[in-house]
Amino acid sequence: MGLFSNLFGKKMKSLEPQVPQADKVVEAKVQEKVSEVKQEVKNDIQKETNMSNKVKFVIDGKECTAEKGQYIVDAAAENGVYIPTLCHMKGLIPAGSCRICTCKVNGRNMAACTTPLEDGMKIENNIPELNELRKTIVEVLFVEGNHFCPACEKSGNCELQALGYRYLMMVPRFPYTFPKKEVVADTPKIYLDRNRCIMCKKCVRLIKSNDGKNVFAFHGRGAHLQINIDRKLAATLSDAKAQEAMDICPVGAILRKEKGFDEAIGTRKYDKLPIGSDIEKISN
Numbered sequence: 001m002g003l004f005s006n007l008f009g010k011k012m013k014s015l016e017p018q019v020p021q022a023d024k025v026v027e028a029k030v031q032e033k034v035s036e037v038k039q040e041v042k043n044d045i046q047k048e049t050n051m052s053n054k055v056k057f058v059i060d061g062k063e064c065t066a067e068k069g070q071y072i073v074d075a076a077a078e079n080g081v082y083i084p085t086l087c088h089m090k091g092l093i094p095a096g097s098c099r100i101c102t103c104k105v106n107g108r109n110m111a112a113c114t115t116p117l118e119d120g121m122k123i124e125n126n127i128p129e130l131n132e133l134r135k136t137i138v139e140v141l142f143v144e145g146n147h148f149c150p151a152c153e154k155s156g157n158c159e160l161q162a163l164g165y166r167y168l169m170m171v172p173r174f175p176y177t178f179p180k181k182e183v184v185a186d187t188p189k190i191y192l193d194r195n196r197c198i199m200c201k202k203c204v205r206l207i208k209s210n211d212g213k214n215v216f217a218f219h220g221r222g223a224h225l226q227i228n229i230d231r232k233l234a235a236t237l238s239d240a241k242a243q244e245a246m247d248i249c250p251v252g253a254i255l256r257k258e259k260g261f262d263e264a265i266g267t268r269k270y271d272k273l274p275i276g277s278d279i280e281k282i283s284n
């Protein structure tokens, strides 16, 4: 039996077709081509899927395209249209608290930082009615706090001040309230001046300690609402994190100690170009 199967095996092997070397090369090339075509088809399918997520919308008469579901404020920015913001930061869950981004979406006033984009939306943004509303919001924020720009370290880098310039604020039309607000100066790296806080909540949402705890939090209600800092956690912040807290604050409420006036007045971000011009230049 063993001899028979040996002989049978040898016989069968001799009957197998002998593929010449050239054919093997051709076969390899064919396989390579097949893989390439497969990849191209995959890429096309991926492209089509991405395209199907894209929607068209019109903002201030400009036809735009962006990803469905993203917030209007981000979609507009991608298309070179600036919508002013104070409490919004791309990537953060929106707070929708300042309302300076209010646009008319299909005729209705909506916050652009909390409204997801849908196909065919008609958005009005840079129109006198909304710009007047924005100017009013800036004025109210100025009179509700104690903002003395010439003495503030954030001057020239302050978004509120820059919006005041953008919307041509001269003297606020409302009476100053000059509220009494305490500063927190006894943390090693951060100086918190509540007089300038506009309650945007960015610091609360973004600045965490090493173990993920909130360093900032709101306390109180209504007119007594104020920003607080956890002194113990604040003492554990790295220099980079303390700097980040200062940078994300749209006004001069959070300042990093021992870093005051490192950047000369006149050379700061909004000293050089008006707020929003970095976005608007995309389309120019």
Ligand code: SF4
Binding pocket: 196, 197, 198, 199, 200, 201, 202, 203, 204, 216, 227, 248, 249, 250, 251, 253, 254
């Ligand atoms: S301290 Fe600055 S970042 Fe924090 S809520 Fe006030 S304005 Fe916003």
Ligand code: FES
Binding pocket: 084, 085, 086, 087, 088, 095, 096, 097, 098, 099, 100, 101, 102, 111, 112, 113, 114
């Ligand atoms: S930026 Fe939209 S509500 Fe503040």
